[in-house]
Amino acid sequence: MAPPAVKYTQIFINNEFVDSVSGKKFATVNPTTGKKTAEVQEGDKADINKAIKAAQDAFKLGSPWRRMDATGRAALMNKLANLIERDVEYLRDLEIMDNGMTVQLATGSVMGCISFLRYGAGYADKLHGKTIPLDGDYFCYSRYEPVGVVGAIIPWNFPCLLMGAKLTCCLTVGNCVVVKPAEQTPLTALHIASLVKEAGFPPGVINIVPGYGPTAGAGLTESMDVDMVTFTGSTEVGRIIQRAGADSNLKKVHLELGGKSPNVVFADCDMDYAVETSHIGIFNHSGQICCAGTRTFVHEDIYDEFVKKSKARALKRKVGDPTCEGTEGGPQIDQEQLDKVLELIESGKSEGATLQCGGKRLGTEGFFVESTVFSDVQDHMRIAKEEIFGPVQQILKFKTVEEVTERANKTTYGLAGAVFTKDINKALTVANTIRAGLIWVNNYGMFSPMIPFGGYKMSGVGREGGEDGFKEYCEIKTVVIKVPEKNT
Ligand code: NAI
Numbered sequence: 001m002a003p004p005a006v007k008y009t010q011i012f013i014n015n016e017f018v019d020s021v022s023g024k025k026f027a028t029v030n031p032t033t034g035k036k037t038a039e040v041q042e043g044d045k046a047d048i049n050k051a052i053k054a055a056q057d058a059f060k061l062g063s064p065w066r067r068m069d070a071t072g073r074a075a076l077m078n079k080l081a082n083l084i085e086r087d088v089e090y091l092r093d094l095e096i097m098d099n100g101m102t103v104q105l106a107t108g109s110v111m112g113c114i115s116f117l118r119y120g121a122g123y124a125d126k127l128h129g130k131t132i133p134l135d136g137d138y139f140c141y142s143r144y145e146p147v148g149v150v151g152a153i154i155p156w157n158f159p160c161l162l163m164g165a166k167l168t169c170c171l172t173v174g175n176c177v178v179v180k181p182a183e184q185t186p187l188t189a190l191h192i193a194s195l196v197k198e199a200g201f202p203p204g205v206i207n208i209v210p211g212y213g214p215t216a217g218a219g220l221t222e223s224m225d226v227d228m229v230t231f232t233g234s235t236e237v238g239r240i241i242q243r244a245g246a247d248s249n250l251k252k253v254h255l256e257l258g259g260k261s262p263n264v265v266f267a268d269c270d271m272d273y274a275v276e277t278s279h280i281g282i283f284n285h286s287g288q289i290c291c292a293g294t295r296t297f298v299h300e301d302i303y304d305e306f307v308k309k310s311k312a313r314a315l316k317r318k319v320g321d322p323t324c325e326g327t328e329g330g331p332q333i334d335q336e337q338l339d340k341v342l343e344l345i346e347s348g349k350s351e352g353a354t355l356q357c358g359g360k361r362l363g364t365e366g367f368f369v370e371s372t373v374f375s376d377v378q379d380h381m382r383i384a385k386e387e388i389f390g391p392v393q394q395i396l397k398f399k400t401v402e403e404v405t406e407r408a409n410k411t412t413y414g415l416a417g418a419v420f421t422k423d424i425n426k427a428l429t430v431a432n433t434i435r436a437g438l439i440w441v442n443n444y445g446m447f448s449p450m451i452p453f454g455g456y457k458m459s460g461v462g463r464e465g466g467e468d469g470f471k472e473y474c475e476i477k478t479v480v481i482k483v484p485e486k487n488t
């Protein structure tokens, strides 16, 4: 398949494409080939500040955006969704070139962005406050108001989908936004920028500034003029962002971070289904999913058979060019991630886990890793504790429900988890006991804009998606009105 032509490589502020203040550019690389694909204008603090100013102006009282009804916002969001749908194939191909994801995943990433926008458009006029039966002669009500200017920092693993989620949360409730896409994957964001203009959003409501984290990203987190930052990415950077919020204007901070999600498989499960679903739950997108099931706990009665079948499935997995039909897994995003995954695999070997298959780099072009399965994994090993973000399955053995729930919770993370069993009591015990934001029972990885998603513990702060997700992007205002004394 011929690579798509790149049309937009500039910074998007006030509905205009502009060059960076510094004149600097950076290269994007296709992870499938390791070769450069485009040169993009590199935003830095000066560009971020211009974008923040544009967003502040767009948010001013009396501006077209502030005067617009929720119905008007919803109409614009639906228009943007329709334009993205019109360009779905082009966006899909850009996403594959930037990220290395398969055709199926890239289609899902773009369609996910559309679904988010349509879900938010339907919700825009349904964000109700409350009337509160306050003691005394008062009438009291609360209302949800937009926080103001939001900085949205996006990772590279699902560029279109995650930008769609953050844009939706901002627009649904009436915020203005400055988006900083990941440096590895800015291209779909910039094409969507052109569609923002075509849809007719007022200038400054949505601004998109590509660039690096410590420069452009930090420009948002350290700003005194940004009211909220929403971030998806590493726990390490989440910590830096929360600190930057505290050290500047105590902005609201929403964080969706790493995970080490447990996947508990009981002996009474449907074995072949559990093997296949657990395989997808970790190997999907070459392991580059924050809620991947990276600790597969399997009951001792079926452990050996489960390991044997999981190995056979991993050996069958088709990894290669993501544009080819039938490819199940593409490359890791870049050299840094490739090195991280290979280093963690080495640690698994040296700490005594049994390497069932894989374990090496695949080929010499691009950033591919063999589908890797470890058995005899112990809780203390690094591969059982650290987020690998690669195609590496860890299979651990357990005996009892009490033991497995305790071990499943022995982690600093709490993003997701799953359980496979036909016994409703076991399913509910595990679902209720695991300290994580999203639990799947007899499935793995079901996502939708309709569900709140986010982490316990060091997997994050706040939720995205569903009604709860929209409320994260609001301030709540309470109004107390004195009424005539006891007249009713
Ligand atoms: P990262 O957390 O460094 O990057 C994510 C985003 O944050 C990018 O847009 C980046 O430019 C920005 N960023 C980086 N440093 C920043 C700073 N100081 N201030 C503001 N923004 C900053 O993640 P990276 O380095 O790409 O991957 C490292 C690990 O993070 C992965 O191996 C994986 O374990 C985890 N990760 C988790 C993701 C998730 O979905 N929760 C997504 C991407 C990575």
Ligand code: MG
Pocket (backbone or CB within 6 Å): 234, 237
């Ligand atoms: Mg980083």
